[in-house]
Amino acid sequence: MEALKLTGVVKRFGDFTAVDDLSFAVAPGEVFGFLGGNGAGKTTSLRMVLDILRPDAGTISVMGRPPGRSASPDLGFLPEERGLYRSMTAIDTIVYFGRLKGMAAGTARRDGLALLDRFGLAGFARTSVEKLSKGMAQKVQLATAIVNTPKLLLLDEPFSGLDPVNQGLLEEVILSAAREGAAVVFSTHVMQHAERLCDRLLFLARGRKQFEGTQDEARAALPVQLTLTASRSPATLEGVAEAREIGAREDGWHDWDVRLDPGGDPGRLLELCTASGFPLRRFEQRRASMHDVFLHIVGGAETRP
Amino acid sequence: MIRHILLVAAREYRQIANTRSFWLTLLIIPLALAAGPLLSRFADKSHGETVMLVDQSGGQVGSAIRHRLEIDYQRQMMNALSHYVDRHDLRRAAPDALWVSKGRWYSDADVAAFIATGGQKAAIAQIARISKSDADAFEAPPREYRVVETPAAIAAAPRGAMDRVLAPLLRPADKSGHKPIDYVVLIPRDFGASPVARLWANGVPRASFVATLQSVLTSQLRTRYLLANGVAGPTAAAAASLAPAIGVTTPPEGSGRERVVIRSILPLISAYILLMSLVLSGSWMLQGAIEERSNKLIETVLACITPNELMYGKLVGTVGIGLSMIATWVICGLFAAFATHGAIADLIRPALEPVSTPGSIAAILFFFVAGYLMVSMIFLVIGVMSDSMREAQGFLTPVLLVIMLPVTLLVQAVLRDTGGPIIEALTWIPLYTPFAVLARLGAGIPTWEMLGSGATLLLFIVIEIVALGRIFRASLLSGGGRPSLAELARLVRRPG
Numbered sequence: 081m082e083a084l085k086l087t088g089v090v091k092r093f094g095d096f097t098a099v100d101d102l103s104f105a106v107a108p109g110e111v112f113g114f115l116g117g118n119g120a121g122k123t124t125s126l127r128m129v130l131d132i133l134r135p136d137a138g139t140i141s142v143m144g145r146p147p148g149r150s151a152s153p154d155l156g157f158l159p160e161e162r163g164l165y166r167s168m169t170a171i172d173t174i175v176y177f178g179r180l181k182g183m184a185a186g187t188a189r190r191d192g193l194a195l196l197d198r199f200g201l202a203g204f205a206r207t208s209v210e211k212l213s214k215g216m217a218q219k220v221q222l223a224t225a226i227v228n229t230p231k232l233l234l235l236d237e238p239f240s241g242l243d244p245v246n247q248g249l250l251e252e253v254i255l256s257a258a259r260e261g262a263a264v265v266f267s268t269h270v271m272q273h274a275e276r277l278c279d280r281l282l283f284l285a286r287g288r289k290q291f292e293g294t295q296d297e298a299r300a301a302l303p304v305q306l307t308l309t310a311s312r313s314p315a316t317l318e319g320v321a322e323a324r325e326i327g328a329r330e331d332g333w334h335d336w337d338v339r340l341d342p343g344g345d346p347g348r349l350l351e352l353c354t355a356s357g358f359p360l361r362r363f364e365q366r367r368a369s370m371h372d373v374f375l376h377i378v379g380g381a382e383t384r385p
Numbered sequence: 386m387i388r389h390i391l392l393v394a395a396r397e398y399r400q401i402a403n404t405r406s407f408w409l410t411l412l413i414i415p416l417a418l419a420a421g422p423l424l425s426r427f428a429d430k431s432h433g434e435t436v437m438l439v440d441q442s443g444g445q446v447g448s449a450i451r452h453r454l455e456i457d458y459q460r461q462m463m464n465a466l467s468h469y470v471d472r473h474d475l476r477r478a479a480p481d482a483l484w485v486s487k488g489r490w491y492s493d494a495d496v497a498a499f500i501a502t503g504g505q506k507a508a509i510a511q512i513a514r515i516s517k518s519d520a521d522a523f524e525a526p527p528r529e530y531r532v533v534e535t536p537a538a539i540a541a542a543p544r545g546a547m548d549r550v551l552a553p554l555l556r557p558a559d560k561s562g563h564k565p566i567d568y569v570v571l572i573p574r575d576f577g578a579s580p581v582a583r584l585w586a587n588g589v590p591r592a593s594f595v596a597t598l599q600s601v602l603t604s605q606l607r608t609r610y611l612l613a614n615g616v617a618g619p620t621a622a623a624a625a626s627l628a629p630a631i632g633v634t635t636p637p638e639g640s641g642r643e644r645v646v647i648r649s650i651l652p653l654i655s656a657y658i659l660l661m662s663l664v665l666s667g668s669w670m671l672q673g674a675i676e677e678r679s680n681k682l683i684e685t686v687l688a689c690i691t692p693n694e695l696m697y698g699k700l701v702g703t704v705g706i707g708l709s710m711i712a713t714w715v716i717c718g719l720f721a722a723f724a725t726h727g728a729i730a731d732l733i734r735p736a737l738e739p740v741s742t743p744g745s746i747a748a749i750l751f752f753f754v755a756g757y758l759m760v761s762m763i764f765l766v767i768g769v770m771s772d773s774m775r776e777a778q779g780f781l782t783p784v785l786l787v788i789m790l791p792v793t794l795l796v797q798a799v800l801r802d803t804g805g806p807i808i809e810a811l812t813w814i815p816l817y818t819p820f821a822v823l824a825r826l827g828a829g830i831p832t833w834e835m836l837g838s839g840a841t842l843l844l845f846i847v848i849e850i851v852a853l854g855r856i857f858r859a860s861l862l863s864g865g866g867r868p869s870l871a872e873l874a875r876l877v878r879r880p881g
Contacts (some may be wrong), residue, residue, distance in 0.1 A: 152689045
């Protein structure tokens with residue numbers, strides 16, 4: 081059973097369609113990246129999963145049930161805009177949200193203290209939030225999201241505003257939650273995090289899904305890029321779409337930036353070079369960054385009219 | 386759902402109860418209760434005024450003034466004793482004595498008889514025979530006027546020099562450490578032949594003192610006039626003291642016009658307390674709602690509970706705060722009543738009558754809770770529409786004016802017993818129903834009117850929660866900025 085499944089979900093605000101025919105599914109233990117620029121519909125989609133907003137069309141299934149607060153014991157959520165009750169202590173805040181998610185007070189307190197200890201805040205359990213530093217308060221908020229050991233963890237732009245240390249901590253939390261069987265969905269527009277963490281990705285632009293799949297599948301959507309060092313132009317070779325000289329070496333050798341035809345196989349080109357005696361000193365396939373992949377796939381679709 | 390509502394309510398309650406302003410407000414009324422008697426005691430002491438009698442006419446007039454002041458003071462003493470024995474149920478100490486008849490007007494003859502039979506000392510001895518501790522606990526009322534000794538130099542000073550010699554007594558130098566004499570009465574040598582007497586006062590004299598003085602001097606003048614015209618002494622004295630015997634009929638204690646005022650005291654206090662605690666706890670809740678919005682907390686909360694659970698939880702928490710404040714104040718009042726040996730209880734016993742039946746208690750509780758729900762809902766929506774207290778003030782000020790002004794007028798109208806259509810109309814306007822019904826409980830409100838206005842109020846609260854609930858839900862995650870009236874109207878008509 082999928083932890084989360086959206087089928088043909090549509091959400092409109094007046095004449096504006098924020099989410100358009102969105103479908104995807106996330107399995108337990110999977111880290112799923114929900115990628116898109118600002119205004120792509122990520123937050124709206126997550127709010128529908130949380131039942132804060134209702135879709136105009138389509139269906140959503142959370143742990144096999146329609147969205148609703150009855151699912152909150154299995155859910156963890158970290159919103160993009162973060163805040164806590166300033167006058168409450170760190171542990172009381174965690175216990176409060178734990179209890180709102182159906183935990184017993186004692187269990188919430190015990191697990192909350194364990195989390196504070198894990199985050200290096202054991203000595204600040206009884207400190208009011210207003211006296212904590214911003215980084216500490218962010219850790220407390222993360223603790224409120226995971227105190228109930230959720231089966232589905234939803235993180236909306238979780239890395240925004242975090243310092244590098246806390247970013248590392250959050251990455252560790254995400255990976256350990258997935259290892260323990262939780263489905264983790266996080267939205268971001270910072271591709272490096274997605275590249276490091278995600279098993280699968282979904283690119284969203286203007287409310288519509290542009291791509292869903294693994295990172296390799298995403299990269300496969302881009303033409304293969306090679307760097308060759310050859311004494312002749314590879315432009316005439318079969319399967320090469322474009323070859324651009326990017327530098328000259330001594331004795332007549334040159335560096336070339338080569339792009340293959342869509343679906344072109346770099347192995348086939350190497351085989352062809354060898355068979356035809358095409359002189360090569362270097363044959364290097366460049367791995368496209370997720371940033372390039374995103375720009376390639378989403379490209380102009382990002383810009384709303 | 387109930388669990389979520391109670392969790393939100395408990396958090397709301399704790400948040401407000403942890404603020405300094407809550408505790409300060411909670412203590413204001415008990416402190417006022419405690420300070421009131423102390424201040425009045427202090428004020429009573431400061432009211433004892435000093436009188437110096439300079440009788441150059443032979444001493445008879447001075448003695449008459451002194452006697453009158455003593456008679457008036459002993460009348461006060463008899464009144465105090467009668468209230469005391471009534472409060473402590475000590476009439477059996479002297480069932481036939483005049484000083485156990487509470488509410489009676491004591492004539493000069495009654496007072497003279499009281500003095501002749503031993504006065505306060507004898508009365509206390511009689512009380513001590515049945516209760517030693519009660520006799521010790523009686524406190525004599527403070528004297529209004531204290532006659533001080535007249536220095537010989539002043540007694541013998543010529544009339545023309547009197548202003549000069551009295552000046553240091555009436556206005557002593559700051560460094561002298563002497564308190565000024567409040568009144569100096571000069572009875573000149575030729576008083577009788579001449580009607581002139583003089584009064585120096587250290588400020589505007591009390592009308593009652595001047596009236597007492599005038600009455601004594603008039604009597605003395607008449608006696609002297611009659612004597613001078615050949616009337617025998619006893620006849621002249623009797624003629625001078627002739628006074629009409631006015632038969633005064635008053636309603637029994639605690640009835641008539643007085644009844645309305647006494648019975649309305651507690652209901653009016655209830656209405657005022659409701660208003661005050663509503664405004665205070667509503668403001669605290671509003672601050673909490675603003676904090677949730679400005680601190681971007683709402684989304685985290687709404688991931689766990691529904692907007693309705695959040696709304697009801699906040700309302701329940703605020704009602705809890707309000708009721709706690711009222712319960713504390715009532716407990717302090719009861720404690721004060723005990724601590725003052727029933728003096729306050731004695732005062733409020735007649736006032737308790739209209740609010741001590743089960744029906745009245747149920748009505749008070751219902752209108753308190755209903756009033757809280759109705760007004761708190763308005764505060765809550767204002768809070769959730771505002772990103773800052775400054776922004777909230779724009780909504781809050783007109784709302785407070787609309788609520789408070791008519792309620793103030795209402796309370797004054799009930800106190801003046803001017804009732805009429807305005808009070809009845811306010812009873813049926815849901816925004817004022819709780820205050821109007823509570824304020825009218827003392828003067829009496831027909832059962833059908835109470836039930837009808839209560840049902841109307843209940844219906845209004847349901848409609849209010851549905852309509853304002855739509856604004857609440859729509860405003861929770863809105864991007865900020867004050868919605869226009871048209872926008873609010875649209876939200877009320879149509880769920881967001």
